Amino acid sequence: MTQEPLLKIRGxxxxxxxxxxxxxxxxxxxxxxxxxxVMGLIGESGAGKSTLGLAAMGYTRDGVRISGGTVxxxxxxxxxxxxxxxxxxxxxxxxxxxxxxxxxxxxxxRLIDQHIEGPVQHGLSGRKESAxxxxxxxxxxxxxxxxxxxxxxxxxVSGGQxxxxxxxxxxxxxxxxxxxDEPTTALDVTTQIEVLSAIRDIVAQYNTAAIYIxxxxxxxxxxxxxxxxxxxxxxxxxxxxxxxxxxxxxxxxKSLWAVRSFERPTKPAxxxxxxxxxxxxxxxxxxxxxxxxxxxxxxMFAGRTMAVVGESGSGKSTTARCITxxxxxxxxxxxxxxxxxxxxxxxxxxxxxxxxxxxxxxxDTALNPRMSIGQIIARPVQFYLGLTGKAKRRRVDALLEQIxxxxxxxxxxxxxxxxxxxxxxxxxxxxxxxxxxxxxxxxVTSALDQLVAEGILRLLARLQDELSLAYMFIxxxxxxxxxxxxxxxxxxxxxxxxxxxxxxMFSPPHHAYTDLLLSSVPQMDxxxxxxxxxxxxxDNIGDAAVNKM
Amino acid sequence: xxxxxxxxxxxxxxxxxxxxxxxxxxxxxPYFRDMTFGVxxxxxxxxxxxxxxxxxxxxxxxxxxxxxNKFFFLRVAIEGFIFFTIAAWLFRILGRNVGxxxxxxxxxxxxLTAAFGVMIILVYIFVAVFAGVLAPYGQAEIIxxxxxxxxxxxxxxxxxxxxxxxxxxxxxxxxxxxLIYGAQNTVGIxxxxxxxxxxxxGTLGFLAATFGGWLDQVLSRMVDVLMAIPSLIFAxxxxxxxxxxxxxxxxxxxxxxxxxxxxxxxxxxxxxxxAVGQNIVVMDxxxxxxxxxxxxGYLMFKEILPNATAPLLAEFGLRFxxxxxxxxxxxxxxxxxxxxxxxxxxxVRDLGGFVNFAQFAPMTAxxxxxxxxxxxxxxxxxxxxxxxxxxxxSGLKD
Numbered sequence: 001m002t003q004e005p006l007l008k009i010r011g012x013x014x015x016x017x018x019x020x021x022x023x024x025x026x027x028x029x030x031x032x033x034x035x036x037x038v039m040g041l042i043g044e045s046g047a048g049k050s051t052l053g054l055a056a057m058g059y060t061r062d063g064v065r066i067s068g069g070t071v072x073x074x075x076x077x078x079x080x081x082x083x084x085x086x087x088x089x090x091x092x093x094x095x096x097x098x099x100x101x102x103x104x105x106x107x108x109x110r111l112i113d114q115h116i117e118g119p120v121q122h123g124l125s126g127r128k129e130s131a132x133x134x135x136x137x138x139x140x141x142x143x144x145x146x147x148x149x150x151x152x153x154x155x156x157v158s159g160g161q162x163x164x165x166x167x168x169x170x171x172x173x174x175x176x177x178x179x180x181d182e183p184t185t186a187l188d189v190t191t192q193i194e195v196l197s198a199i200r201d202i203v204a205q206y207n208t209a210a211i212y213i214x215x216x217x218x219x220x221x222x223x224x225x226x227x228x229x230x231x232x233x234x235x236x237x238x239x240x241x242x243x244x245x246x247x248x249x250x251x252x253x254k255s256l257w258a259v260r261s262f263e264r265p266t267k268p269a270x271x272x273x274x275x276x277x278x279x280x281x282x283x284x285x286x287x288x289x290x291x292x293x294x295x296x297x298x299x300m301f302a303g304r305t306m307a308v309v310g311e312s313g314s315g316k317s318t319t320a321r322c323i324t325x326x327x328x329x330x331x332x333x334x335x336x337x338x339x340x341x342x343x344x345x346x347x348x349x350x351x352x353x354x355x356x357x358x359x360x361x362x363x364d365t366a367l368n369p370r371m372s373i374g375q376i377i378a379r380p381v382q383f384y385l386g387l388t389g390k391a392k393r394r395r396v397d398a399l400l401e402q403i404x405x406x407x408x409x410x411x412x413x414x415x416x417x418x419x420x421x422x423x424x425x426x427x428x429x430x431x432x433x434x435x436x437x438x439x440x441x442x443x444v445t446s447a448l449d450q451l452v453a454e455g456i457l458r459l460l461a462r463l464q465d466e467l468s469l470a471y472m473f474i475x476x477x478x479x480x481x482x483x484x485x486x487x488x489x490x491x492x493x494x495x496x497x498x499x500x501x502x503x504x505m506f507s508p509p510h511h512a513y514t515d516l517l518l519s520s521v522p523q524m525d526x527x528x529x530x531x532x533x534x535x536x537x538x539d540n541i542g543d544a545a546v547n548k549m
Numbered sequence: 550x551x552x553x554x555x556x557x558x559x560x561x562x563x564x565x566x567x568x569x570x571x572x573x574x575x576x577x578x579p580y581f582r583d584m585t586f587g588v589x590x591x592x593x594x595x596x597x598x599x600x601x602x603x604x605x606x607x608x609x610x611x612x613x614x615x616x617x618n619k620f621f622f623l624r625v626a627i628e629g630f631i632f633f634t635i636a637a638w639l640f641r642i643l644g645r646n647v648g649x650x651x652x653x654x655x656x657x658x659x660x661l662t663a664a665f666g667v668m669i670i671l672v673y674i675f676v677a678v679f680a681g682v683l684a685p686y687g688q689a690e691i692i693x694x695x696x697x698x699x700x701x702x703x704x705x706x707x708x709x710x711x712x713x714x715x716x717x718x719x720x721x722x723x724x725x726x727x728l729i730y731g732a733q734n735t736v737g738i739x740x741x742x743x744x745x746x747x748x749x750x751g752t753l754g755f756l757a758a759t760f761g762g763w764l765d766q767v768l769s770r771m772v773d774v775l776m777a778i779p780s781l782i783f784a785x786x787x788x789x790x791x792x793x794x795x796x797x798x799x800x801x802x803x804x805x806x807x808x809x810x811x812x813x814x815x816x817x818x819x820x821x822x823x824a825v826g827q828n829i830v831v832m833d834x835x836x837x838x839x840x841x842x843x844x845x846g847y848l849m850f851k852e853i854l855p856n857a858t859a860p861l862l863a864e865f866g867l868r869f870x871x872x873x874x875x876x877x878x879x880x881x882x883x884x885x886x887x888x889x890x891x892x893x894x895x896x897v898r899d900l901g902g903f904v905n906f907a908q909f910a911p912m913t914a915x916x917x918x919x920x921x922x923x924x925x926x927x928x929x930x931x932x933x934x935x936x937x938x939x940x941x942x943s944g945l946k947d
Binding site: 324370 | 832
């Protein structure tokens with residue numbers, strides 16, 4: 001390695017503006033990237049991963065500035081370069097792939113028209129040649145119908161395909177460096193695989209260097225040659241991927257690795273003849289004329305967790321809406337403790353409503369931003385239990401203590417003054433305040449960092465043991481299922497594909513779809529993706545594999 | 550025309566030279582190095598405009614009355630601009646040092662435009678409330694022994710009278726007093742109208758957003774019908790009908806006007822409240838409240854309203870301006886606020902003829918312009934404050 005590195009970041013310091021003052025975001029990080037090398041950046045949200053990724057292009061978001069250090073790309077100092085020089089580099093030699101392809105494509109233009117913009121603007125090739133090259137790239141990225149897919153608009157292709165089209169677009173000028181900012185975070189596991197393998201192949205093929213930003217360790221293990229761990233704007237450690245996975249030296253890195261080891265002990269099987277707390281019986285449901293649930297049945301018991309697994313669009317959340325009564329089923333019924341609940345929530349009694357509570361995926365939209373934490377939790381306490389004054393306050397304090405937040409400190413705060421994990425805890429406290437027996441958890445951990453998510457899972461597990469709650473746990477993350485579930489239901493296209501106790505579900509033989517889901521979950525083993533591809537064949541992953549079912 | 554084109558071309562060449570000189574002088578500092586030609590041209594254009602303004606101002610102060618009259622209004626505008634800037638700046642300093650902790654913090658982040666707006670609004674409120682004390686004469690008082698159409702300015706040699714600094718109108722009423730009372734009538738009525746429009750439109754809009762379905766359809770179609778008719782013509786038509794009814798029912802015509810304008814303007818408020826409400830209704834916290842079994846009142850006033858205040862408040866400011874202008878235009882057309890009540894719109898209509906004298910006797914033309922200026926100043930002030938409030942509530946940072 002005597003060759004000069006492609007990208008050299010030295011002691012970079014970045015500050016963000018908040019309330020008239022500049023606070024540091026990145027505190028002197030170094031980064032060296034050789035040609036053709038892939039560097040993984042991991043850390044929690046707020047660690048400064050994306051900011052550092054953008055700084056590698058000499059760019060900062062609004063309200064952010066680079067206050068010190070150097071960024072040298074192939075001998076050019078990006079921080080001192082003129083606007084003209086930078087304009088010539090960006091897009092042509094340095095490209096960026098954003099987290100949400102759906103939000104990054106212009107919805108008003110066809111994919112291929114957006115694809116050729118870069119090469120044509122930079123004068124690398126004409127419209128026709130670059131369009132042909134686009135088709136070739138689409139083929140390399142294994143997009144279906146490479147000749148025609150470019151003529152579609154962004155909303156006409158699936159999320160995984162769009163993410164690959166975006167990678168193709170970044171590749172259009174054959175850059176020396178691509179920055180991938182969480183390109184698969186918003187995708188299903190089965191779709192994630194095809195994007196990962198496509199990115200990995202094309203980066204290797206053109207000897208492109210890449211910075212791969214993610215919070216998912218298993219993903220970064222597949223993609224990166226080296227891994228850099230960030231914590232609150234500072235580097236924790238950097239090492240070769242295998243060294244990092246096998247022998248992390250820092251305490252923080254070890255704690256990140258350890259998250260995946262949380263698993264509850266298996267509970268004894270349910271006694272035969274026990275009355276299920278909530279029973280979904282042959283439920284069909286439809287949005288207008290579109291039928292989305294077909295004959296869904298399963299039982300949930302007190303003190304146990306039922307995980308409902310499936311890709312987006314499989315009917316998991318719709319089932320939850322049927323149970324809560326937001327979407328009255330067109331056939332079948334919901335039994336609570338042996339008696340049928342009215343289909344529409346408006347017809348249910350206050351006590352029936354109280355028994356079924358919900359925790360939402362996005363804590364941001366689930367808490368009224370104009371109400372203080374105290375008001376949010378106090379409302380169900382007053383509404384259902386009729387407590388007022390001091391008694392109400394005592395109950396709210398007790399609830400806050402139950403979710404491990406200090407009452408005096410948090411009572412008067414607004415949701416915007418809390419972190420994501422804390423907000424989710426408030427959501428849990430609001431559900432608990434009604435003193436329910438059954439709680440629906442809709443993807444409660446998917447928007448959270450792994451360490452924080454683990455904290456939430458442990459809290460939920462503890463509350464279940466203390467209060468003998470029944471959980472319906474909707475998720476697409478099988479690691480979460482492994483950690484917390486007692487029983488599992490696998491759904492696909494509005495049907496229950498398979499159900500049973502967790503241990504049975506995680507050991508073969510599986511239903512073909514369950515098997516596909518399980519094998520698609522990234523493992524910490526850096527060879528996992530290669531092995532999987534060798535096993536399945538490149539044409540049998542992602543959408544292709546799902547469609548064969 | 551030719552010389553103007555030549556001037557613009559010369560400026561283009563100068564801009565090039567300016568940028569080059571800047572680059573050389575600063576040793577290619579990033580600012581000059583990355584400056585586009587358009588920006589350099591803009592700088593020079595602004596400089597040229599500034600130089601012309603200074604020249605025009607000097608002309609306005611020229612001892613030769615013929616030259617001075619030509620630039621009279623420009624001179625007043627420049628002096629007014631400087632005066633208001635300094636006043637707003639002093640006002641902001643005052644606000645930063647006097648008052649409670651919250652207001653001090655508010656003033657610290659306030660741009661000068663917003664400070665100007667707040668200051669003007671406060672002055673208007675003060676004048677409106679204390680009109681009876683501030684005005685030297687009554688609003689409808691025809692002063693005995695004083696001729697009509699006294700020149701403004703109080704210069705006896707020019708036909709003025711120091712007792713009436715803004716002169717008298719066509720039937721001998723003091724214009725200054727009428728301007729002061731105008732604040733009370735025009736602004737007060739506009740405020741009442743806007744409040745009614747918001748109560749009506751806001752409530753119905755939230756109802757439509759929460760319920761949806763047939764109620765939303767019925768209300769929205771009704772609003773569509775009302776909005777399809779040009780609002781000023783519609784108001785004129787209804788006011789004509791009201792002018793017949795009012796004496797028969799013994800209700801002052803002004804009440805009809807308030808109601809008519811409030812209903813017409815509430816359609817716009819309805820649309821906004823419904824749109825904002827619909828965005829809030831889909832939030833999970835509303836779903837959580839519904840599943841809790843909360844009633845309609847709680848949903849509307851505790852869950853939706855607090856989250857809609859920012860856009861509604863901004864709309865309130867804008868709507869107030871529109872209502873205010875509508876009243877002024879109705880009064881100008883003769884069906885609004887009825888004489889002898891003083892109103893700025895009516896004053897513009899009654900004194901409008903004097904504008905013809907603007908070229909050779911600018912002072913004579915000031916009374917209608919003062920009334921129009923009072924309207925314009927408030928509209929600008931309210932818009933500045935609304936802009937600022939919107940900026941704050943949207944959480945945009947610079």
